[in-house]
Amino acid sequence: MAESKKETQIATLGGGCFWCTEAIYRELKGVIYVASGYSGGEIINPSYREVCTGQTGHAEVVEIEFDPTVVSFPEILEVFFATHDPTTLNRQGADVGTQYRSAVFYHNPEQKAIAETIIKQLNDENIFGAKVVTEVTEWTNFFKAEDYHQNYVANNPGQGYCQFVVIPKLEKFRKIFKDRLKSSVK
Template identity: 45%
Template sequence: MKKIKILAYSFLLMSMYSCNSSAQTKKVTTVAKPNKGIAVFAEGCFWCSEHVFEAVVGVGEVVSGYTAGTTKNPTYEQVGSNRTGHAEAVLVYYDPKIVSFKELVNVFFASQDPTTPNQQGPDRGSAYRSIAFYKNENEKRIIENKIKELTINKVFSKPIVTEVLPVSDFYAAEEYHQDYVKHHPDNSYVENVSIPRYKLFKKTYKGKLKSKS
């Protein structure tokens, strides 16, 4: 469960658990269709990440989910217990003719603090750790080069702790998590964490964003 101090949000979250106790997750393929791209990133709350990546020109659908763990078809509650090894993550479908994997890596590092182990903002636990996933050696090299660049230029005051891992099984999160910021703009967590985080990203990111974002 996201550890925030807003009582109203906590009450809402508990209500969602009770209403969705039978919700199921499902494994999603991480193999892209011809001439299409798929990337996987974990950078804290997937509500925030989904909202960020969907705003990038060249990105189509973004799916919130769980990856890098051992439990099959994990639920939100199980992942939140930090016992399954999974991290909240997003599966990003993109057009490589418009936006490159390298640029998505730029988005990834511009939209989070990669120096906080097992934490992103108010959310703490291994489910919120920073991970950049790769499908091949070229993507791995792109990620590692970006980390070196950020380190040399001292963009962050503390060492980057982002994990660099091969893409593994990805499970789409329960339906009520998908496009959560869009569907619940008045939610306390969205108002106090997701939106401010997105606005900060917009101020610092130099790439192209969709006009309506």
């Protein structure tokens, strides 16, 4: 009898600089693959330089392939909302522009409903002390970023932005979600 292929799902999330978001999800148990890229814009296959202008309509995002029998989409979003500021419009820290917006690009109606429910709950309970401005938008495209952006933190741990922005976020994630880290990370 042939072994059946594991069913995976895709999540596409924008939480500011994709270096931060990618580094976090690479360590989450149940995540199979993460790629940094661009979603939500009109230009086909944009470059980093084009997206940085804020004129393409794209957000810096990560596309996450995950095993829903290990980590659910609501758990993916729990990590997402805990590791960036979803209350600042078009900004994460010093990174400013529409390309840094907080966004969930849903792949099906179930993901849309889950994202909207979680955002409503966060707002109703005033979890952040300010309104969540994360956009929930239908996924239409994903363009993988240039190779040098992939696994950027692991490949450039001494780079200033990684030292002062990414690594502190990664350490916060590891502390909060220590029971959900891949065994190679613990």
